[in-house]
Amino acid sequence: xxxxxxxxxxxxxxxxxxxxxxxxxxxxxxxxxxxxxxxxxxxxxxxxxxxxxxxxxxxxxxxxxxxxxxxxxxxxxxxxxxxxxxxxxxxxxxxxxxxxxxxxxxxxxxxxxxxxxxxxxxxxxxxxxxxxxxxxxxxxxxxxxxxxxxxxxxxxxxxxxxxxxxxxxxxxxxxxxxxxxxxxxxxxxxxxxxxxxxxxxxxx
Amino acid sequence: xxxxxxxxxxxxxxxxxxxxxxxxxxxxxxxxxxxxxxxxxxxxxxxxxxxxxxxxxxxxxxxxxxxxxxxxxxxxxxxxxxxxxxxxxxxxxxxxxxxxxxxxxxxxxxxxxxxxxxxxxxxxxxxxxxxxxxxxxxxxxxxxxxxxxxxxxxxxxxxxxxxxxxxxxxxxxxxxxxxxxxxxxxxxxxxxxxxxxxxxxxxxxxxxxxxxxxxxxxxxxxxxxxxxxxxxxxxxxxxxxxxxxxxxxxxxxxxxxxxxxxxxxxxxxxxxxxxxxxxxxxxxxxxxxxxxxxxxxxxxxxxxxxxxxxxxxxxxxxxxxxxxxxxxxxxxxxxxxxxxxxxxxxxxxxxxxxxxxxxxxxxxxxxxxxxxxxxxxxxxxxxxxxxxxxxxxxxxxxxxxxxxxxxxxxxxxxxxxxxxxxxxxxxxxxxxxxxxxxxxxxxxxxxxxxxxxxxxxxxxxxxxxxxxxxxxxxxxxxxxxxxxxxxxxxxxxxxxxxxxxxxxxxxxxxxxxxxxxxxxxxxxxxxxxxxxxxxxxxxxxxxxxxxxxxxxxxxxxxxxxxxxxxxxxxxxxxxxxxxxxxxxxxxxxxxxxxxxxxxxxxxxxxxxxxxxxxxxx
Numbered sequence: 001x002x003x004x005x006x007x008x009x010x011x012x013x014x015x016x017x018x019x020x021x022x023x024x025x026x027x028x029x030x031x032x033x034x035x036x037x038x039x040x041x042x043x044x045x046x047x048x049x050x051x052x053x054x055x056x057x058x059x060x061x062x063x064x065x066x067x068x069x070x071x072x073x074x075x076x077x078x079x080x081x082x083x084x085x086x087x088x089x090x091x092x093x094x095x096x097x098x099x100x101x102x103x104x105x106x107x108x109x110x111x112x113x114x115x116x117x118x119x120x121x122x123x124x125x126x127x128x129x130x131x132x133x134x135x136x137x138x139x140x141x142x143x144x145x146x147x148x149x150x151x152x153x154x155x156x157x158x159x160x161x162x163x164x165x166x167x168x169x170x171x172x173x174x175x176x177x178x179x180x181x182x183x184x185x186x187x188x189x190x191x192x193x194x195x196x197x198x199x200x201x202x203x204x
Numbered sequence: 205x206x207x208x209x210x211x212x213x214x215x216x217x218x219x220x221x222x223x224x225x226x227x228x229x230x231x232x233x234x235x236x237x238x239x240x241x242x243x244x245x246x247x248x249x250x251x252x253x254x255x256x257x258x259x260x261x262x263x264x265x266x267x268x269x270x271x272x273x274x275x276x277x278x279x280x281x282x283x284x285x286x287x288x289x290x291x292x293x294x295x296x297x298x299x300x301x302x303x304x305x306x307x308x309x310x311x312x313x314x315x316x317x318x319x320x321x322x323x324x325x326x327x328x329x330x331x332x333x334x335x336x337x338x339x340x341x342x343x344x345x346x347x348x349x350x351x352x353x354x355x356x357x358x359x360x361x362x363x364x365x366x367x368x369x370x371x372x373x374x375x376x377x378x379x380x381x382x383x384x385x386x387x388x389x390x391x392x393x394x395x396x397x398x399x400x401x402x403x404x405x406x407x408x409x410x411x412x413x414x415x416x417x418x419x420x421x422x423x424x425x426x427x428x429x430x431x432x433x434x435x436x437x438x439x440x441x442x443x444x445x446x447x448x449x450x451x452x453x454x455x456x457x458x459x460x461x462x463x464x465x466x467x468x469x470x471x472x473x474x475x476x477x478x479x480x481x482x483x484x485x486x487x488x489x490x491x492x493x494x495x496x497x498x499x500x501x502x503x504x505x506x507x508x509x510x511x512x513x514x515x516x517x518x519x520x521x522x523x524x525x526x527x528x529x530x531x532x533x534x535x536x537x538x539x540x541x542x543x544x545x546x547x548x549x550x551x552x553x554x555x556x557x558x559x560x561x562x563x564x565x566x567x568x569x570x571x572x573x574x575x576x577x578x579x580x581x582x583x584x585x586x587x588x589x590x591x592x593x594x595x596x597x598x599x600x601x602x603x604x605x606x607x608x609x610x611x612x613x614x615x616x617x618x619x620x621x622x623x624x625x626x627x628x629x630x631x632x633x634x635x636x637x638x639x640x641x642x643x644x645x646x647x648x649x650x651x652x653x654x655x656x657x658x659x660x661x662x663x664x665x666x667x668x669x670x671x672x673x674x675x676x677x678x679x680x681x682x683x684x685x686x687x688x689x690x691x692x693x694x695x696x697x698x699x700x701x702x703x704x705x706x707x708x709x710x711x712x713x714x715x716x717x718x719x720x721x722x723x724x725x726x727x728x729x730x731x732x733x734x735x736x737x738x739x740x741x742x743x744x745x746x747x748x749x750x751x752x753x754x755x756x757x758x759x760x761x762x763x764x765x766x767x768x769x770x771x772x773x774x775x776x777x778x779x780x781x782x783x784x785x786x787x788x789x790x791x792x793x794x795x796x797x798x799x800x801x802x803x804x805x806x807x808x809x810x811x812x813x814x815x816x817x818x819x820x821x
Binding site for chain 2: 026029030033034035036038039049050052053054056057059060086087
C-alpha cells in the first residue's frame with residue numbers, strides 16, 4: 001500500500017506546498033468520493049470508500065506541518081503515539097496508560113508547576129494561586145509555541161536537507177521536540193482545566 | 205438511476221424537495237393544498253393516524269396522544285432526556301436503551317414516529333411525480349451522534365425509504381447557497397432550528413464544499429425559546445389571576461390542554477415579535493380571559509441566555525478550523541429560529557459582519573438535500589461535499605480512559621487503525637467499548653456499542669496485539685472491526701448497539717407499520733373535519749361561559765341551537781354535514797366573539813376598543 005506522500009505524488013519531504021496539496025486533494029476527492037460511485041458494483045463502491053477514506057486520512061496527516069512530522073515518524077518506524085492502550089474488562093495490576101512523561105530537561109522546572117496543580121485540584125483557587133497558575137500557563141504556552149516553531153521550521157528543514165546517513169539523527173531531534181511539545185500540551189491543558197474548573201477533555 | 209428526493213426531517217416541520225431537471229434548481233414539493241411545510245406532528249386517534257397540519261390542530265385537545273418534537277428523542281436513552289420529559293404532554297417510557305412513547309394505547313419508538321412523518325412526505329412526493337419513490341437523502345443536525353444518525357436511517361427503513369445518504373443540515377444549506385452561487389470563500393452556517401443548533405464552517409472553492417469544522421448543541425432551539433416564554437407567561441397568569449385560580453381550584457401547570465394552548469400562544473407571540481416591537485396575547489381560560497401586551501425587549505431578556513449558549517460552539521468551531529471571526533467571508537443563517545432579531549444581532553456581533561439569509565431559512569436545508577440527492581443520482585457532477593465527523597470516536601481502555609482513533613472534525617469517509625493489548629495473563633475474551641465524545645473518561649461520553657472479541661489465544665498480559673479499525677462512511681456512520689494480529693486468528697465480534705434498534709427490531713417495526721397504517725384518505729378527512737368542529741365547539745363553550753350574559757336571549761338561544769346541531773352532525777360520518785354545521789356555528793357566534801373581545805379588553809385595558817389596539821391577525 002502506498003504511503004501518504006505517495007498518494008499525493010510527493011517525495012518524502014517535510015516541506016510541502018499547501019496550495020498544491022489542496023488542489024491535488026480536491027482532484028483525488030473528485031476521483032474517489034463515494035458520491036460519484038453510487039451506481040457502481042458493490043466491489044467498486046467498497047474500493048471507492050476505502051480509497052476516499054485513505055485520501056482524507058492522508059490529507060489530514062500532511063496538511064498540518066506538525067501532524068506531518070508525526071506521520072513521518074510513524075512511517076519511519078518510530079511510533080510517537082505508542083500503542084493505543086490496554087483494554088479493560090478484567091482487573092489488572094498494570095498501570096493505566098500514562099500521560100506523556102516530562103523530558104529530562106524540563107523535569108526540574110515542572111516540579112513546581114505540578115505541585116501547584118495538585119494544590120489546585122485539592123480545593124478552590126484563591127486569587128494569588130489563580131494569578132500564579134495563569135502566569136505559568138502563559139509561560140508554558142509561549143514555550144510550546146516556540147517548540148512548535150522549531151519543529152516545523154529549522155528541525156523540519158534539517159531533516160529535509162540531511163543526507164541519508166544523517167537522517168536518523170535529524171529524526172531523533174524531531175522526536176525529542178515532539179515529546180517536549182506533547183508534554184507541554186498536557187501541562188497547559190491541565191492548567192487550563194484547573195483554572196476553568198472543568199474536566200479534562202480526551203486527548204488525541 | 206431511480207429518482208432520489210431530498211428530505212429535511214425537522215423538529216418542528218419537515219419538507220421534501222427535488223431538483224427540477226429543466227431548470228437544474230431545487231424545488232420544494234407542496235401538498236394538494238399548496239402547503240410546503242409538513243408539521244412534524246403525529247396524532248394517534250382511535251380511527252387511525254393523522255400527520256402534519258391535521259395533527260397540529262388536535263395538539264391542544266388530545267395532548268396525550270399527539271406527538272411533536274420527537275426528533276429530540278431520536279437515538280436517545282432515558283438519562284439523556286428525563287429532565288425535559290415533564291414538558292411533553294405525551295408519555296415517554298424508559299425502554300431498553302432507547303426510550304419509548306406510550307400513545308394511542310400502544311408503545312412506539314421515536315424512529316417509528318419519525319417514520320410516519322417520512323411516509324407522509326414520501327406519499328406527497330409520489331403524488332407529485334405519479335410514481336413510487338423509494339430513495340431519499342435525509343438531513344440530520346451536524347452535531348447528531350452515531351446513535352441519532354442510526355435512528356434516522358432506521359426511521360427511513362420503517363417508512364419504506366432507502367436512505368441513500370444522511371447529510372448534515374448546515375452543509376446541505378451550503379449546497380443550496382452554492383448552487384445559487386451565493387456562498388463562496390470561507391462561510392459560516394449558523395443553523396438554529398426547532399430543537400437543535402449547529403454551526404459549520406466551510407471552504408467553498410471550485411465546486412468543492414469542504415467542511416473545516418462543526419460544532420453545536422442537539423438540545424437547543426426554538427422549542428426552548430417557547431418553553432422559557434411559556435414558563436414566564438404561566439407565572440404571570442398565576443400572579444395576576446391567583447384569586448380566580450384559587451377560587452376555581454385550577455392548577456394550570458398540570459392541565460395538559462391549557463399548557464398546550466399556552467405553548468402554542470407563546471410560540472405565536474414569539475413569531476409575531478420577530479416582525480413587531482410589541483404584541484398582544486389573548487388566551488381564553490376557564491372562567492376568565494388572560495390578556496396582556498408583550499414587548500420584544502421583555503422576550504429578548506428571556507431568550508438572551510439561550511442565544512448566548514450558541515456562541516460557545518461558534519467559538520469552538522472557529523478554533524478547530526484555525527480561523528478568527530474576521531477570516532469568515534460570509535455568514536449564512538438557517539432554521540426558523542434565526543428569524544429572531546436577537547439571534548441576528550448576536551451572530552453579527554460575533555462575526556463582525558451582517559449575516560445573510562436570501563434563501564428561505566425554513567426551506568434551504570430541504571433544497572440542499574435535493575441538491576445532494578441530485579449529485580448522488582449523477583445529475584450534478586461539478587459539486588462535491590466533503591463533510592466531517594462532529595465528535596471524536598474512540599475505545600475505552602484500562603482505567604476508563606478513552607483512546608481516540610478518529611478526532612472530531614476529521615473529513616469523512618475516513619478510517620483509522622490502532623493497536624491495543626490485554627491487561628490480564630491468559631485473557632481469551634476482550635471487551636471493546638466504542639464511545640463518542642470529547643471527554644477524557646469513557647463514562648462521560650456517549651456509549652455507541654460494546655463488542656466482544658473472542659477466541660484470543662491465551663498469552664501473558666500485554667502480549668496480544670489487537671488491531672482495532674474504525675471506518676466512518678460518507679453518512680458519518682461508524683463500522684468497527686477488531687482482530688488479534690499475533691495469531692492472525694479470525695475472531696468473532698458481537699455487536700450490541702447501546703442506544704439503537706437491532707435489525708430484528710427494525711424488521712418488526714416495518715411489519716407493524718403496515719398494521720398501524722395511517723387512516724385512509726376518507727377517514728383522515730373525517731378526523732380533520734371533526735377536529736375542526738371540536739376546536740370551534742371548545743372555543744364557543746368557553747366564550748359562552750364568559751360573555752354569554754352579554755348577549756340577548758334570542759341570540760344566545762340561536763348559538764345554543766347551532767351548537768346542538770353541530771354536536772349531532774359530529775357524531776355522524778357525513779363530512780359535508782359537519783362542515784356546514786361548523787360554518788353555521790361560526791356565523792352564529794360572530795357577535796359573541798366581538799362581545800367577548802371587547803369585554804376582555806375593557807377589563808385589561810380600560811376603555812380602548814378592540815380595533816384600536818389589536819394587531820392584524
